[in-house]
Structures are given as structure tokens and as C-alpha cells.
Amino acid sequence: MENINVVEMGVTILAWCVIAWIAYRLYNRQADKPKIWKVLVVMLVGLFSFSINTTIFGTLMSISILPIGVWILYAYFRKKNEKWQTYRTFAWFGFAANFIFLILALLMVPIFQIIYPGSEPSTYLSNIDDATIIPIHPGVKHQEMDKENALTTIRDFSEERIHSDDWYYGADLGADTTNTQEKFPYQLIGAIPKWGSGLISVVYIEEDGKGLLISTPTEQHYFRFKHSLIEGIN
Structure with missing residues (x-):
């Protein structure tokens, strides 16, 4: 629903x-x-x-x-x-x-x-009770989401420009994919958007847990936070 x-x-x-x-x-x-x-x-x-x-x-x-x-x-x-x-x-x-x-x-x-302002991460992450962080790159380890502080964390944000070319060419695209420096090596699944928005999005997390790249069928948003969404990282 x-x-x-x-x-x-x-x-x-x-x-x-x-x-x-x-x-x-x-x-x-x-x-x-x-x-x-x-x-x-x-x-x-x-x-x-x-x-x-x-x-x-x-x-x-x-x-x-x-x-x-x-x-x-x-x-x-x-x-x-x-x-x-x-x-x-x-x-x-x-x-x-x-x-x-x-x-x-x-x-x-x-x-x-x-x-439902698209410039606010809470629009896409209204309910994170069943949210899980999964690695999508072989060079990173599994991480747990800091659910206790996550909703407070995403309220203190800044939206920044998306530098897709710099991110792509800045990665180490070597033959050994385990050493590739991926900017968003994690994906957040199970998060529920604000009720009634009907929004469908894919959420990627930076390695430090302080950045989110949110992609919808029509647009993308890049948010940075003061604190990490990953448990154990300040």
C-alpha cells in the first residue's frame, strides 16, 4: 500500500x-x-x-x-x-x-x-524499521545500519551536486575488482517512503555512511550528513 x-x-x-x-x-x-x-x-x-x-x-x-x-x-x-x-x-x-x-x-x-519534497531524504526514508544495508561491491565488508539514530541523522543534511563523471573516472578501474574504489559500495533496501507518495527509489550509501545517492525513475539526489548511517562509524 x-x-x-x-x-x-x-x-x-x-x-x-x-x-x-x-x-x-x-x-x-x-x-x-x-x-x-x-x-x-x-x-x-x-x-x-x-x-x-x-x-x-x-x-x-x-x-x-x-x-x-x-x-x-x-x-x-x-x-x-x-x-x-x-x-x-x-x-x-x-x-x-x-x-x-x-x-x-x-x-x-x-x-x-x-x-513530498524530493529535496529531503526523509521523503524516501520515512520508515526504516526493516531497512538493511547490503554490500554491492566485492571490496567491502557487510555493515549494520545505525537505526537508533538514523532518523535523526537524515534530518541534518545538505544536498550537493552530483558529479557522476568525476565519480566514474575517479574510480580505480583496474582488472582486480576487489581493489576498485567504488564511491557507493552499499545499497539500502527495505526502507519505506513517506506514506501516500507512491515513490519508488534505489538508495546507495557511501563507504563512510555519510552520503546517500537516491535514484528515482525521473531524478537523482545526493545528500550528505554530519553523522554516519553505518553503525560504529562516527
């Missing part, structure tokens, strides 16, 4: 409420009121469209371009006795509903950032 994005869920519910309210107003304005179930079907078909995906504010958005559903409905009603004029408004509103979803999705981005 920790991977559920409650902001996205809330925005989706709000979008459907707005669509239902507008549809109700449109229906009441109709002089010749069609059957409600037919209106619902027409609106759902009208939702179908040819869309393009683009990234806006770091979030993948779908923008509707061609009203495929409206065209299908128009072709269907041309062969039936029912009047296209009766359902045309609802067909086009079904297509327009795509933009209601888009607008509310755009509003979701700043709201999500306020509730």
Missing part, C-alpha cells in the same frame, strides 16, 4: 467529479433529453483520442490531439435513426474531458512537491 500515490488518486477523483458536474449541467440544458446510459456511453467513447506524450515539469503528460472517439460516434450515428445533434455535445465534451485531466494533472505537480 506504500506505493499508492494519494495525490494522483485525489486528483483523478476530483477530475471525475468535475466531469460529472459539467455533464449534469449539459444534460439539464437539453430540450430533448436522451437516455442517461446512452449519454454515459457517448462520453466514454468520446474520451478516446490520439495523444502525444511529453514531459512537463519533470512529469510525463498525455496531450490529446485528434478526437478519434468523436469521429467513431459520428460515423455510427450517421447509420442510425437517432439524431447526431442530440449526442454531439456529449461526444465533444468526452473529448474535452481529456483536457480537464491534463489541467488537474498539471496542478498536481506543485501540490505533490509541497507534500
